[in-house]
Each structure stands twice: as C-alpha cells, then as structure tokens.
Amino acid sequence: MRARILARGLTGLYLLAFFGFLFGPLFIMVVTALNSSSFPRIAPWDCLSFEWFVKLAGDERLQSGLLTSLGVGVAVVMVSVALGLAGALFLTQIRPSLRTAYYTLITAPILIPGVVLGISTLIFWDRTAQLLGFGTDSIFYNGIFLTVAGQSSFISSYCMLVIISRLQRFDTGQIEAALDLGATNTQAFRKILLPFLKPAIISAAVIAFLASFENYNTTVFTISHLHTFTTIISQKVRLGIDPSISAVAFIIIVLTLIGALLYEGMMKRGELKKARALPEGPGAAAVLQGFFKKNPAMIMSVMVVVATIFGIWFAIGHSADQCKADLRAEKLERQRRLEEQYRQTLPAAGAEESGGAPASQGLGAGTFGNVFDPKNLEGQAGVGEEGEPPATEEEEQQ
Numbered sequence: 001m002r003a004r005i006l007a008r009g010l011t012g013l014y015l016l017a018f019f020g021f022l023f024g025p026l027f028i029m030v031v032t033a034l035n036s037s038s039f040p041r042i043a044p045w046d047c048l049s050f051e052w053f054v055k056l057a058g059d060e061r062l063q064s065g066l067l068t069s070l071g072v073g074v075a076v077v078m079v080s081v082a083l084g085l086a087g088a089l090f091l092t093q094i095r096p097s098l099r100t101a102y103y104t105l106i107t108a109p110i111l112i113p114g115v116v117l118g119i120s121t122l123i124f125w126d127r128t129a130q131l132l133g134f135g136t137d138s139i140f141y142n143g144i145f146l147t148v149a150g151q152s153s154f155i156s157s158y159c160m161l162v163i164i165s166r167l168q169r170f171d172t173g174q175i176e177a178a179l180d181l182g183a184t185n186t187q188a189f190r191k192i193l194l195p196f197l198k199p200a201i202i203s204a205a206v207i208a209f210l211a212s213f214e215n216y217n218t219t220v221f222t223i224s225h226l227h228t229f230t231t232i233i234s235q236k237v238r239l240g241i242d243p244s245i246s247a248v249a250f251i252i253i254v255l256t257l258i259g260a261l262l263y264e265g266m267m268k269r270g271e272l273k274k275a276r277a278l279p280e281g282p283g284a285a286a287v288l289q290g291f292f293k294k295n296p297a298m299i300m301s302v303m304v305v306v307a308t309i310f311g312i313w314f315a316i317g318h319s320a321d322q323c324k325a326d327l328r329a330e331k332l333e334r335q336r337r338l339e340e341q342y343r344q345t346l347p348a349a350g351a352e353e354s355g356g357a358p359a360s361q362g363l364g365a366g367t368f369g370n371v372f373d374p375k376n377l378e379g380q381a382g383v384g385e386e387g388e389p390p391a392t393e394e395e396e397q398q
Contacts, residue, residue: 033246047323084159109154114217143224166200261301
C-alpha cells in the first residue's frame with residue numbers, strides 16, 4: 001500500500017514538473033503582460049493594466065512587420081505545399097531502388113542550419129542574377145523573394161513528409177479502376193487522389209505557415225532592408241525588453257489555443273457525423289447540438305472565446321491611473337521613511353566613534369570613520385595648516 005501511494009505521489013510530482021516546465025514560461029508571459037511594471041515581472045505586483053496592449057496596437061513598425069510575415073507565410077505555403085505534393089507523388093513513381101537516395105536528398109534541407117540556408121540563398125540568387133545580366137534592382141535582390149525562396153527550400157520537406165504519411169495509406173487500385181473505366185490521369189488525380197490527400201494538404205499548409213511565421217535564422221539574412229515580425233521582436237529584445245513583448249506572446253497564445261480547440265472540435269464533429277451520432281435536421285437546436293454533443297474541445301473553445309471577449313470589454317472600461325497614483329505615493333512615503341531612519345542613525349553612529357560627541361553632519365560624515373571628510377586632507381602632502389603649501393627643507397633649516 002505504501003509503495004503504491006509513493007508511486008502515485010512520485011508520478012504526480014513528475015507530471016507537475018513536466019507540465020510546469022512546458023507551460024510555466026507561457027503562464028509567466030501572460031501574467032507579466034497584465035502588470036503595470038515597466039519591466040516584465042510577476043512579483044512584486046503593481047497594478048492590473050492593459051497599457052502594454054495599447055502600446056502594442058500603436059506600434060506601426062511591428063504592425064508593418066506582421067503584415068510582411070503574413071504575406072511571406074502565404075507565399076511560402078503556396079510554394080512549399082506544391083513542392084511537397086510533387087515530391088511525395090514523385091517518390092511513389094520512381095523505382096524502389098532509388099527511393100532511399102531520393103528520400104535522403106529531399107529531406108536533407110531539414111538538417112541544414114538556417115544560417116547556412118540564408119547565406120547560401122543570397123549567394124545562389126546573386127550569382128544567378130549576374131549570369132542572367134540583372135542588376136541589383138531586379139527581383140533576385142528583393143527581400144520578399146529571397147525570404148520565400150530560402151524558407152521554402154526546407155519547409156517544403158516538412159510538407160512532403162506530412163503528405164507521404166497520408167499517401168502511404170492510399171489504395172492505388174482506385175486509380176487503376178478509374179483509368180479502366182475511361183477516366184484520364186488528370187480526372188483520377190482530381191476526383192480520387194486529391195480528396196484523399198486533402199487532410200494532409202491542410203495539415204502541411206498549417207505547418208508551413210507556422211514554420212515560416214516563426215522563422216528567424218534564415219529570414220534575418222534574406223529579408224534585406226525589410227523587417228518581419230520575428231526580426232522586429234528580436235530587435236526589441238536586444239535593445240531593451242518591456243512587457244509589450246509579453247502582450248505579443250499573450251495574443252499568440254490565445255489565438256493558438258482557440259485555433260487548436262476549434263480544429264480538435266471540428267475533427268471530433270466529423271467523427272461523430274461519420275458514426276451517425278449527431279441529430280439530423282436544419283434547425284438551430286440540431287446544429288448547436290451537433291457541435292457540442294460529446295465534444296469537449298468545442299465547448300472549451302467557446303469558453304476561451306467568451307473569456308477573451310469579456311477581457312477586451314473589461315480592458316476598455318478599466319483604468320489603472322488611480323492605482324498607479326496610490327502606488328507612487330506609497331513608494332514616496334516608503335522612501336521618506338527610509339531617509340528619516342538613515343538620518344537618525346548617523347548621529348548615533350558618529351557619537352559612538354567619537355566617544356559620545358555627535359558626529360559632524362557635513363560632507364563625508366557617516367559610519368566609515370569620516371574617511372571621506374574633506375578636512376582629512378589637511379596636513380597631507382601638498383597642503384599646509386591653513387591651506388598653504390608646506391615649507392621646504394631649506395626654509396625649515398633657516
């Protein structure tokens with residue numbers, strides 16, 4: 001019995017440490033985004049404030065970088081998914097003896113550091129432009145083009161792996177049956193293979209967009225004079241971090257959580273629909289029941305959305321000015337008390353050192369034996385009794 005209780009306790013501690021390691025930094029970022037302190041911190045807590053979200057909304061440079069990242073992400077999705085789909089289909093068409101070498105060649109960019117990919121992208125397209133006779137104002141030197149090309153060189157490998165995992169479960173007999181019935185290769189691909197690969201293509205597109213949006217190592221070399229969301233964030237952290245970075249993390253966490261829950265809810269609804277466990281009918285009650293019946297992910301996503309809307313409404317009507325004024329007054333009062341206590345300790349410390357006589361309150365007086373008192377310089381080398389230079393040896397002999 002004791003061994004079982006001990007095992008459960010150790011398992012609980014392990015799970016607590018594991019999930020704390022994973023989600024602890026996220027929790028800290030969320031809390032620091034709501035603290036009015038000018039430096040990201042949890043304790044001591046100052047005031048509940050949403051000013052960092054307001055500051056974030058007014059950062060035009062960050063907004064420009066966000067739009068650039070979104071545009072680059074969409075372009076990378078289009079290129080990477082197309083290359084990954086083509087690579088996966090080509091892998092099924094070549095001879096088995098060549099598949100291992102082809103697979104290794106296609107997945108090799110994943111293992112190459114992003115710094116190397118960024119530099120090699122610059123060098124490759126620079127040499128290409130010189131060979132074709134294009135100048136520095138051509139597309140080969142455009143930051144958006146170079147970034148899309150550099151990121152797609154390895155993100156397409158991720159897309160190919162996702163599509164291959166789905167393609168391995170495809171029954172090629174369906175294509176052969178369609179061809180025997182008179183369908184062309186294009187029709188068989190569009191009506192049979194492509195619908196089967198649709199879930200994998202969507203998953204590959206999501207992975208490609210997220211990998212492009214958060215990429216930094218390759219982007220910092222290829223973006224040229226432009227900026228993306230990640231490069232601007234890195235500059236902000238390097239020049240001096242403030243809680244607006246935590247506000248960015250808070251927004252990303254909320255959007256990611258809502259997206260993940262909605263996706264899980266839609267998948268669960270699809271499974272229930274296939275199992276015919278959902279009510280039929282066009283009414284609103286039937287539709288709502290179809291979304292939420294035995295679907296905790298959809299319920300949690302609605303709760304998160306409602307909580308987010310309530311938080312925005314509360315932030316609009318909440319003002320932390322009075323709290324900041326009270327906190328400032330409290331700090332000033334605390335500082336005044338400390339200064340008063342310090343002044344009271346000086347006479348007592350000086351009296352102890354001088355045998356009961358009060359210590360001098362001039363410059364240099366303190367608890368270090370008045371070593372910084374300017375009067376200590378009198379009588380030293382270069383200073384006489386009344387500020388005059390000391391007598392020389394000849395004057396003393398006379």
